[in-house]
Amino acid sequence: MTAILVVDDEPQLRKALRVNLQARGFEVLEAADGETALHLAAASRPDLALVDLGLPGISGLDVIAGIRGWSDLPIIVLSVRGAEQDKVDALDAGADDYVTKPFGMGELLARVRAALRRRGADADEPVIRTAAFEIDLAQHRATVGDDEVHLTPTEWALVTMLLRHPGRLVTQRHLLHEVWGPGFDHETNYLRVHLANVRRKLEPIPSQPRYFITEPGMGYRFEPGSEG
Amino acid sequence: MTAILVVDDEPQLRKALRVNLQARGFEVLEAADGETALHLAAASRPDLALVDLGLPGISGLDVIAGIRGWSDLPIIVLSVRGAEQDKVDALDAGADDYVTKPFGMGELLARVRAALRRRGADADEPVIRTAAFEIDLAQHRATVGDDEVHLTPTEWALVTMLLRHPGRLVTQRHLLHEVWGPGFDHETNYLRVHLANVRRKLEPIPSQPRYFITEPGMGYRFEPGSEG
DNA sequence: ACCGCTCTTCACGCGATCTTGACGCGGCGG
């Protein structure tokens, strides 16, 4: 059975989540603070975690970082409206997605399903295949159909950064920091231009991206084709 | 008999691998740290290596680089989930494939068989043939048409380095590190000059290289002629 | 000491790549 770890200090919200998730056939583990969250995650190995950022004691951010130290399980962050910086920090720390409180249960469940689906589809091979293109990480090669496509160093860095975290929302800051180094954290211009080039080379319809998705205001996400 | 070198510091995992591999008729060599791994690899010449990245002392990455200095045996990396950057680094260092821990034994065995099969296909002959030239790695001889061509030591080191990884991009840093040693990681000048010499001697049209391809900003790649 | 081979070092020209700025569009809030 699929187990989901719920980390939130409000008993009401925990209860609401428990009821809804169990109704969908998920097993639910609950933690009211960061410490028990980390212990539970290590002991029970859940398949996904929902983490509230506003926790007493150990912050939600530390919970994310603590889990990411040893596991790649999908993490969805719950945060209050307006706390944009918190969301970005959480994503930078390795969260996969976020939901803004208050949220509809339907939206949350959709994101949970999406995160689980992506993770399952995450092919663990050194070559990533989609319906449109194929990227061989070991050989450093990209092909579209039968034609080899040349990616510039910057483009390659961007693509691998996104491919390395299938389905995960990668923040602009994170991308800029990894590809251009420190000091470029706000040059979102670069991302727009180079992402456009990547799409022109890899996307079937560059103006309607299907694999390299923009999350306005936050960052970008590689969406592996649902292979089924 | 086919010998497999297992490099991991966890005795449990080593035992599990040993039992399963021996059951399939493989001979198993074990190393708990990087040093013994390198010694064993040099002394016993295994046919394949399974290397854990999280080793005490010498890192798994250095083990890979150390082996790649003189051998082309297939290397499969074992890495924990979430250590995405490590995997990419390992591939850059010359690993052939990776498996994420925890893994099913069936999957691992499949990858071992695949790696051995791939290798058997191309590395049977120590002599590499293309339409333009022929290189005998064992005898240290290169011929173009019927004429023997003399390669200087540096050129030979570069050529073998590239030939050992057909089709794969070898980074500038990797080449410089293996041919010139540490401390030359940024002397890309050397590569340009010596690659030019290699092309002058081996390529049919040196100014339009077909076999020794430049990947601007990243490195070089040996492109074997389509052998069909 | 001389010679030949090899490697290092440098400067130049050229093309690929990156940066930069301007523009239009669409969504969102006022």
Added chain:
DNA sequence: CCGCCGCGTCAAGATCGCGTGAAGAGCGGT
């Protein structure tokens, strides 16, 4: 309904990296 912000697009200029030729240094053999 209007204005603002973020994104995609495009084109120009600046920059970087590569290939090339050639000169000088190091080294071993004769």
